[in-house]
Amino acid sequence: MIKSIDRLGRNYTEILEQWRLIVEEIGADIAVLDMPLLDTGTAGI
Secondary structure, three states: OEOOHHHHOOOHHHHHHHHHHHHHHHOOOOOEOOOHHHOOOOOOO
């Protein structure tokens, strides 16, 4: 769970890389508090 998407990196490329690492390689879900549409978990469905 993160407050804002920009907490994952300084620029678009860093954010995408961190997102991919967390979701694909680690297999964890991400919940972005200020952007609920980006929630990768199933709890919001």
